[in-house]
Amino acid sequence: MDELSVGEVARIFGISVRTLHHYDEVGLLVPQTRSLAGYRLYSAADLERLATIVTYRRLGMPLDAIGEILAGDAPLVDHLRRQQASVAERLNELADLARAIDDALERTMTNTPATPEDLKKLFGESYSEERQEEAQQTWGHTDAWRQSASRTKRYTASDWAAMKAESEQVNAAFAAALAAGMPADSPDALAAAEAHRRHIEAWFYDLDHSFHRGLADMYLADPRFTKTYEDIAPGLAAYVHDAIHANADARQGSERY
Amino acid sequence: MDELSVGEVARIFGISVRTLHHYDEVGLLVPQTRSLAGYRLYSAADLERLATIVTYRRLGMPLDAIGEILAGDAPLVDHLRRQQASVAERLNELADLARAIDDALERTMTNTPATPEDLKKLFGESYSEERQEEAQQTWGHTDAWRQSASRTKRYTASDWAAMKAESEQVNAAFAAALAAGMPADSPDALAAAEAHRRHIEAWFYDLDHSFHRGLADMYLADPRFTKTYEDIAPGLAAYVHDAIHANADARQGSERY
DNA sequence: CCTGACCCATCACGCAGCGTGAGGGTCAAA
DNA sequence: TTTGACCCTCACGCTGCGTGATGGGTCAGG
Numbered sequence: 223m224d225e226l227s228v229g230e231v232a233r234i235f236g237i238s239v240r241t242l243h244h245y246d247e248v249g250l251l252v253p254q255t256r257s258l259a260g261y262r263l264y265s266a267a268d269l270e271r272l273a274t275i276v277t278y279r280r281l282g283m284p285l286d287a288i289g290e291i292l293a294g295d296a297p298l299v300d301h302l303r304r305q306q307a308s309v310a311e312r313l314n315e316l317a318d319l320a321r322a323i324d325d326a327l328e329r330t331m332t333n334t335p336a337t338p339e340d341l342k343k344l345f346g347e348s349y350s351e352e353r354q355e356e357a358q359q360t361w362g363h364t365d366a367w368r369q370s371a372s373r374t375k376r377y378t379a380s381d382w383a384a385m386k387a388e389s390e391q392v393n394a395a396f397a398a399a400l401a402a403g404m405p406a407d408s409p410d411a412l413a414a415a416e417a418h419r420r421h422i423e424a425w426f427y428d429l430d431h432s433f434h435r436g437l438a439d440m441y442l443a444d445p446r447f448t449k450t451y452e453d454i455a456p457g458l459a460a461y462v463h464d465a466i467h468a469n470a471d472a473r474q475g476s477e478r479y
Numbered sequence: 480m481d482e483l484s485v486g487e488v489a490r491i492f493g494i495s496v497r498t499l500h501h502y503d504e505v506g507l508l509v510p511q512t513r514s515l516a517g518y519r520l521y522s523a524a525d526l527e528r529l530a531t532i533v534t535y536r537r538l539g540m541p542l543d544a545i546g547e548i549l550a551g552d553a554p555l556v557d558h559l560r561r562q563q564a565s566v567a568e569r570l571n572e573l574a575d576l577a578r579a580i581d582d583a584l585e586r587t588m589t590n591t592p593a594t595p596e597d598l599k600k601l602f603g604e605s606y607s608e609e610r611q612e613e614a615q616q617t618w619g620h621t622d623a624w625r626q627s628a629s630r631t632k633r634y635t636a637s638d639w640a641a642m643k644a645e646s647e648q649v650n651a652a653f654a655a656a657l658a659a660g661m662p663a664d665s666p667d668a669l670a671a672a673e674a675h676r677r678h679i680e681a682w683f684y685d686l687d688h689s690f691h692r693g694l695a696d697m698y699l700a701d702p703r704f705t706k707t708y709e710d711i712a713p714g715l716a717a718y719v720h721d722a723i724h725a726n727a728d729a730r731q732g733s734e735r736y
Numbered sequence: 737c738c739t740g741a742c743c744c745a746t747c748a749c750g751c752a753g754c755g756t757g758a759g760g761g762t763c764a765a766a
Numbered sequence: 767t768t769t770g771a772c773c774c775t776c777a778c779g780c781t782g783c784g785t786g787a788t789g790g791g792t793c794a795g796g
């Protein structure tokens with residue numbers, strides 16, 4: 223007898239035994255005979271029918287539609303067209319979805335706050351989590367710190383990059399004035415000091431001229447800040463300090479509000 | 480109190496009440512309070528959370544992934560990337576499917592025998608099922624009919640269209656020879672007659688020259704055939720008849736096998 | 737005759753995300 | 767107080783099988 227068991231049929235067609243059981247359950251492919259022990263036995267005709275089923279299944283057709291086709295109740299072409307239409311629709315939906323996800327991804331990327339890793343990449347040694355801790359200890363109770371923290375926590379990597387670029391321009395202005403031999407109370411130096419103040423206001427916290435003086439003092443007192451400026455040009459730290467004080471002197475009288 | 484019931488929330492977000500129930504069941508969105516009667520009451524915070532859920536749901540994200548994002552257990556970007564990958568994969572699969580279905584459809588179409596409707600469209604009044612019946616009565620017992628029937632029953636609409644185009648060329652050849660004043664035994668007329676014979680052999684049944692004569696006689700005897708030719712050009716029916724006979728005279732002697 | 741290694745069988749739950757009743761309280765207006 | 771619109775909690779249904787659990791069948795070797 224050339225009748226095959228479930229396992230053999232499954233291997234031949236590359237489908238699972240469970241699938242054959244399922245087709246039997248729903249009446250899509252009921253094997254013509256059973257052995258005495260109740261084993262399903264598939265005839266050549268069954269295999270032919272199964273071949274058709276597997277083919278249409280690969281086209282994503284639902285089982286009941288395949289049943290109709292095999293029963294001759296409905297023309298194949300109709301089902302194929304319906305399949306075609308539904309696949310086209312899902313294809314469109316998926317394409318929309320893909321675009322929506324791409325958009326979301328991009329928006330998320332550009333809106334995601336920078337991670338400590340991002341910051342290390344941007345600022346090198348001058349950024350470290352311990353230094354942040356220390357600063358938190360020292361300044362954490364001040365309004366300026368809280369304001370700064372609440373703003374910077376939402377900064378993205380590109381925000382930080384923009385900030386850095388701007389701050390380098392400010393430093394370059396100081397360095398240029400120093401290199402040109404301008405005194406610390408020259409208009410150029412004052413302009414640089416004012417730009418420095420506005421830069422900090424723009425990115426971190428409100429900074430009036432008296433507070434700005436304090437900051438300048440700290441730049442000289444804390445060797446890490448001093449080093450930052452001295453690395454750019456020797457004498458720059460003191461120059462920046464003096465310029466800021468001169469700027470505060472010059473402007474404080476003219477503040478109006 | 481600005482707490483909303485399920486129905487209100489559902490309307491606002493354009494989702495179903497059942498969906499809200501489901502989110503509650505699986506713990507994705509458990510409304511903060513219940514009324515005394517057990518009604519779900521959604522707070523502003525709940526609505527915010529729901530807005531996020533709905534957004535990600537529109538991106539096709541599974542509920543548990545959304546849960547993780549909301550819990551802060553997993554970064555959003557990871558999930559978005561996974562979504563992106565899986566959507567891209569499904570998109571490819573669907574595109575393959577679409578192609579497979581198109582192929583299947585085309586194969587099916589080109590292999591599907593033409594229906595009587597197709598034939599009526601192609602041949603107009605000259606095709607009718609009664610005429611087929613009548614022809615079956617008259618010729619059904621002949622070998623030529625059987626051969627023709629067994630071949631034509633598999634012809635598709637495009638096969639028939641090709642046959643029609645070819646037959647019109649043959650008729651045009653006859654008409655041209657007639658219009659040019661060539662006698663029915665001129666080489667052009669003979670060539671047309673031979674083309675006519677081969678055309679019938681190619682599409683319908685084996686046709687030797689003696690059988691061809693019989694066919695020519697019938698074209699004159701049956702007024703429906705006669706009309707077909709006379710509609711093309713007056714005198715064409717007789718001309719075709721004569722040409723076929725002349726062609727048979729000319730070739731029959733030279734037939735070698 | 738027993739044992740083991742594979743076959744096969746029939747339940748029956750699981751899944752993903754709700755849809756869709758069934759059966760029964762609740763609430764505000766008339 | 768009745769009505770009608772809402773709300774509640776089960777609980778099954780859908781698609782096409784995957785994945786055990788539990789229990790017999792078959793065949794070769796000891």
